Amino acid sequence: MNRHRRWFGRLVIVMLIAICAACGNNNTGNGNNGNAAGNAGETKEGTTATVKERVISTSKGDITIPEDPQKVIGLSVVYPEFLYALGVTPIAVQNYHPDFPSYLKEPFKDTLKMGIAQTPNFEAILASEPDLIIAPEWWSDKDYDQLAKIAPTVLLPQRDNWRDELRDIGDVLGKKDQAEKIIQDLETKQADAKVKLDSLVGDETVMYMMIMAKEIVIYGENIDRGSFIHKQLGLTPVKEFPQTELSLSISLEKLPEYNPDHIIVQMDDETSEEVKSRYDQMTSSTLWKKMTAVENNHVYLMGGKEWFSLGMSPLADMNAIDDVVRAFENNNK
Template identity: 35%
Template structure:
């Protein structure tokens, strides 16, 4: 009996029925043996990367890739060093319609493949959604849901058929070439040839090289050297390994050849590169943390026209990058950093983009600048310097606490930052409040809101704080319009002490700003007659 064929794929008189769907996981370095029975297996990679070894040879497995394991075929799924490899495995049967008898018979001989032997299919968003729906409802006992599942599987069959048809019409093996880029990144410590990459992509060496250059702008070997040098930079910045070990980890057998190649690409030898590293921190506090550890960044984000007073002498040659919650990646790129320190809680979404600019490390969020300084010191190899900074600050706090005890004499103090949203009053559980009230021993007004993180008030309600002293931080005098020391007399007098916005901006978040603020508070209170 004849049957209609579309691009060698059965289309009209064959019926595909899903038998089972499983989700397999393989940890880093783990191998899974898979044996197909009488029915073929459809493999959809959900996460991770690896290899599929079978009687047909070795194939790449990458996230969102689709492969086939044919009936009675023995195969091995290998996670070659990446985070957990996860994939869906679908078993299905193929039935052929018998027009005369109106019956269906299973197609035992030459079952139709959903993925042809030389095809590289991709699990698009819609295909991923269909597979997840099939998995979620695999064990349903609801008849309607089971029927819906059968239709979803037919849609999946059609989607795979269509994707192969479009690939054949366009004759575009770019997806396979793209997968070899991922393979190169995962196997930098191994010998890799163009012939091997072309074989993995299942195209000729010449055609592979042409496509590769169209897609990357480089020939395969130059691109590979670039990957190895970028990985070497990461290891130089973060691992502490010897040059010999780093050379081996990025695929160079000889340390001297590695050094020559590194200098060709970077312009510096590995040793001199380490001595001349250009550092950049994405948050406004990071340049200060670097500076107190003896490292001056090449550029620094700042929300101000000028750096704070206490940094101006040291940061004369540091480029100012205007910061308004979002940093320009182009500006970071133009500063040509070698090591980027970024914030885990703010920069996670752009980590990949930052990593393409330079080696990037994410710092965790910390409640106390001293913990953040220790994290920064671990990255920069400055642990003893961090301990010395923290010890000096502890001594300073002891001295300041005693001075302020006699100067303030039990009067209440509140710290307020003026914004366009209102007056932000910092309570005892805020980071600034902890410095003022817990570490310096100052006394807050007896207001319940100040026993917590704080409160936002309209400017004309500041008198409700009933504080003897208000430390007022503002960068816009229009928000305030009063002179330093002027009394606010609405029900009770409060003495206003206006402080510089740039200098107090990082108060309680960095050592230099906090040092500066403590010194200014001593000047404010100890100098009173």
């Protein structure tokens, strides 16, 4: 879509929002007027219904939000996972893969998929009639005014650790204690898995790689994904990986230089023909077949959508722990 069409689309959306506001049928606010989405104190039949509200402090000032929001949108590919972990099923989400990972497929069966773009899908958000929108400040600050016309919108700061993101959302929802319990439960599960994997693998080296459409990437222990594999689960990285790098784009010819005892392979998108072609090209090569992990049948294939949020979400990490432990257990039978 060219620049003029993009701006025209945004103009149509703004006009649509203005018309809805003028009609008074969706009298939403950004907190300055104290309203939640949908004229909070009134039902469709015109009878009054008390909706409890509370005021929270944000980077945009004090905002009035529902005390118990029922229709929440989290504008980030990982925010929906945080919401669900905290007991809130989002009504609409941004999605990278066509299908949800297995651990979200059933609970998100009625959740609207909005895809991913540089700007929010205002039309879909408006149609969803949310009573609360939660979005990362770094991505949604430029769109705040438009989002706030649809529903009370809370912008959250960028965090280096997903645990702090979860705490932020827990604070917004009044579920701080639940957020801490989720973090503690994951740490307990990680500790148990670390002991189990140590008994299965010991000091044998493990390399974690992703097959993408245009490249093959291997991850070190100082990036979210690599940290999960090597620090949280204690699997020993190859010594040859440079500690100054978070990840490396690597050619097939260079792979044997690392030659680990075990390889965890993730497909970026298992439905992509380009990804499948690159994977087939790699696994059919003589260089690959002569690697120690391949010769010993120590290669573990993981799906893209299942591990998409690895190292960035408690649900993804919990699911991946089960995958890794199961893979190494099956290999030792």
